[in-house]
Amino acid sequence: MGRKGISEAVIKRLPKYYRQIKMLDDANIERVSSSTLAEILGITASQVRQDFYNFGGFGQQGYGYDVKNLRKEIAAILGLDQEYNMIIVGAGHIGKALAGYKGFVKEGFRIKALFDINVQEKTYNGVPVYPMYNLEDYLKENQIDFAVIATQADSAEDVARELIKNGIKSIWNFAPIDLRVPKDVVVENISMSESLFVLSYRSKNRT
Amino acid sequence: MGRKGISEAVIKRLPKYYRQIKMLDDANIERVSSSTLAEILGITASQVRQDFYNFGGFGQQGYGYDVKNLRKEIAAILGLDQEYNMIIVGAGHIGKALAGYKGFVKEGFRIKALFDINVQEKTYNGVPVYPMYNLEDYLKENQIDFAVIATQADSAEDVARELIKNGIKSIWNFAPIDLRVPKDVVVENISMSESLFVLSYRSKNRT
Numbered sequence: 216m217g218r219k220g221i222s223e224a225v226i227k228r229l230p231k232y233y234r235q236i237k238m239l240d241d242a243n244i245e246r247v248s249s250s251t252l253a254e255i256l257g258i259t260a261s262q263v264r265q266d267f268y269n270f271g272g273f274g275q276q277g278y279g280y281d282v283k284n285l286r287k288e289i290a291a292i293l294g295l296d297q298e299y300n301m302i303i304v305g306a307g308h309i310g311k312a313l314a315g316y317k318g319f320v321k322e323g324f325r326i327k328a329l330f331d332i333n334v335q336e337k338t339y340n341g342v343p344v345y346p347m348y349n350l351e352d353y354l355k356e357n358q359i360d361f362a363v364i365a366t367q368a369d370s371a372e373d374v375a376r377e378l379i380k381n382g383i384k385s386i387w388n389f390a391p392i393d394l395r396v397p398k399d400v401v402v403e404n405i406s407m408s409e410s411l412f413v414l415s416y417r418s419k420n421r422t
Numbered sequence: 423m424g425r426k427g428i429s430e431a432v433i434k435r436l437p438k439y440y441r442q443i444k445m446l447d448d449a450n451i452e453r454v455s456s457s458t459l460a461e462i463l464g465i466t467a468s469q470v471r472q473d474f475y476n477f478g479g480f481g482q483q484g485y486g487y488d489v490k491n492l493r494k495e496i497a498a499i500l501g502l503d504q505e506y507n508m509i510i511v512g513a514g515h516i517g518k519a520l521a522g523y524k525g526f527v528k529e530g531f532r533i534k535a536l537f538d539i540n541v542q543e544k545t546y547n548g549v550p551v552y553p554m555y556n557l558e559d560y561l562k563e564n565q566i567d568f569a570v571i572a573t574q575a576d577s578a579e580d581v582a583r584e585l586i587k588n589g590i591k592s593i594w595n596f597a598p599i600d601l602r603v604p605k606d607v608v609v610e611n612i613s614m615s616e617s618l619f620v621l622s623y624r625s626k627n628r629t
Contacts, residue, residue: 226623230616234598257600293619294626312519318598318615324622361621385625387618391441391525393464401628403621407612408525409437411594412500414568414610415531416433418592419501421608 248279298323305365306331354381453486505530512572513538561588
């Protein structure tokens with residue numbers, strides 16, 4: 216626990232390495248060089264080696280890296296060597312899309328329940344949907360690792376408070392708002408509209 | 423067209439400024455200082471002024487910024503002072519969630535059609551759903567500015583090629599793959615699983 220001094224840029228590259236290495240492994244490729252990884256990721260080979268050095272290096276660079284081992288090591292670093300229970304608060308379009316997405320289960324993220332103020336159906340894609348007033352009891356009775364906030368911006372802060380009060384320490388936030396949380400709570404934001412606006416900016420300022 | 427030398431970090435902050443300034447404006451707040459904006463965004467006041475300086479400064483800092491004017495200026499920089507027609511390729515969970523999301527229309531992004539190999543319903547949330555083999559004709563007959571790729575990774579590259587061949591120059595990519603595109607095509611990626619893995623990493627390496 217508690218790797219320190221790893222830069223944001225390296226942390227953000229880890230899932231990209233993982234994705235590429237998984238694809239290589241699934242294609243039965245056994246070894247990969249830092250220069251091949253570098254080319255795929257659009258960085259330099261020395262950057263790849265430097266990134267890996269943060270985590271002990273992953274074996275000899277002269278022979279390239281053992282793909283299976285690399286996959287296992289990076290999965291473990293990302294915490295993908297275990298399973299997690301998730302709940303989603305907000306059963307709107309995004310909440311439902313996440314509940315329906317099969318890719319998360321494959322990586323060990325199990326979506327256990329959806330919560331919403333306004334319950335319109337009892338289950339969605341096999342995931343039970345509960346009213347918000349059940350959230351506290353549910354969190355007391357179930358071991359939940361991650362909570363997804365997929366509500367409107369104006370209720371996200373209240374939802375976060377309630378989740379944290381009931382022991383949630385990791386939040387994946389889809390609401391377009393920066394949540395204020397205690398230091399021991401981890402929040403990862405994903406903002407659709409910010410991404411769309413960057414696209415719009417780049418389209419306008421095409422070079 | 424063609425602002426040059428604006429850093430990636432500044433571009434990524436623009437939507438955050440826009441979001442905050444819109445909230446201030448909607449709350450009828452007329453002026454805002456760089457230090458208030460800085461606090462909200464978690465950066466320094468001098469960084470805010472430096473960011474704005476890239477675009478001409480937006481008025482005197484001693485008196486703070488005029489919120490309405492700032493909103494208008496940043497909207498224009500982001501290209502949000504006009505309307506766009508979008509299509510979505512891939513009518514799975516994510517494609518449908520995007521088609522159902524009302525927030526985009528408010529900012530001028532109109533979702534005109536969904537495309538999928540396997541058309542299960544003729545419309546979704548009022549958006550027509552067409553089979554993939556209609557894509558080429560559709561793009562010839564309609565003025566489409568942005569295309570969203572919400573397919574599986576393994577078909578995203580083919581979809582991108584088809585879109586580009588038919589004149590699309592701006593792609594919002596939700597497929598977990600880095601698309602290879604000609605230089606004049608703009609791609610903005612949004613990767614759910616990368617974001618989730620970063621959350622998982624941070625949860626494991628909590629400090």
